[in-house]
Amino acid sequence: MxxxxxxxxxxxxxxxxxxxxxxxxxxxxxxxxxxxxxxxxxxxxxxxxxxxxxxxxxxxxxxxxxxxxxxxxxxxECPVNDAYTLLDKQNLCFKVSTSFEKARDHCRQSGGRLIILDSEEKNNAILDNIITNEKDPSVYTIGLTDEQTENVFV
Structure with a gap:
C-alpha cells in the first residue's frame, strides 16, 4: 500500500x-x-x-x-431558529441550556460541544450577550463540575 x-x-x-x-x-x-x-x-x-x-x-x-x-x-449555519445565538464577531454559535447534563446530552446528540471560555474575548462576548438580554449572569454555569472529586472542579 x-x-x-x-x-x-x-x-x-x-x-x-x-x-x-x-x-x-x-x-x-x-x-x-x-x-x-x-x-x-x-x-x-x-x-x-x-x-x-x-x-x-x-x-x-x-x-x-x-x-x-x-x-x-x-x-x-448557526441554527438561530432553534434558540441558538450567533455572535458574528467571534464566529461563535451557542445555545443556553437549563443544566449541565442537558447541555452535555444535547451537544452529544447534535454533534456540538460544550463551550470552552478559553479567551478573554470569548468570555466577554458571552457575558455581554447575557447582560444585553437582561439576564442575571449569576444563574449561569460554564460546565465546571466536582462530579469525580468533591470540591475539585474540572
Whole structure:
C-alpha cells in the first residue's frame, strides 16, 4: 500500500515507498497528530478537528502521486431558529441550556460541544450577550463540575 511501482520491463517492475510532503495546514482546523515520517507514507490518513461552527469536508490522505487529498473545514449555519445565538464577531454559535447534563446530552446528540471560555474575548462576548438580554449572569454555569472529586472542579 505504501509502494508506488512502475514497470521496468515486460514482467518486472521497480517499486519504491512513496511519501507526501509535510501535511498541509487546514484553515479552521486543529491537527490531531504529531508529524512523523511514517505519517507521510502513501495511504496515511491524518485526523483533523474542525473549529466550532465548522464541519469537515473530505479527508486528508497521502495519495500515490505524492499529494494530499483535499480536506477542508466549511462554515456551518448557526441554527438561530432553534434558540441558538450567533455572535458574528467571534464566529461563535451557542445555545443556553437549563443544566449541565442537558447541555452535555444535547451537544452529544447534535454533534456540538460544550463551550470552552478559553479567551478573554470569548468570555466577554458571552457575558455581554447575557447582560444585553437582561439576564442575571449569576444563574449561569460554564460546565465546571466536582462530579469525580468533591470540591475539585474540572
Amino acid at each position: 505504501n509502494e508506488v511501482c512502475e514497470p521496468t520491463r515486460r514482467y518486472s517492475k521497480k517499486c519504491v515507498i512513496a511519501y507526501c510532503p509535510s501535511p498541509p495546514n487546514v484553515t479552521h482546523a486543529k491537527a490531531d497528530f504529531v508529524i512523523t515520517h511514517e505519517m507521510t507514507k502513501v495511504g496515511s490518513s491524518l485526523p483533523y478537528t474542525c473549529a466550532v461552527n465548522f464541519h469537515p469536508v473530505g479527508s486528508s490522505i497521502c495519495l500515490p502521486d505524492g499529494m494530499w487529498s483535499e480536506f477542508r473545514c466549511e462554515s456551518e
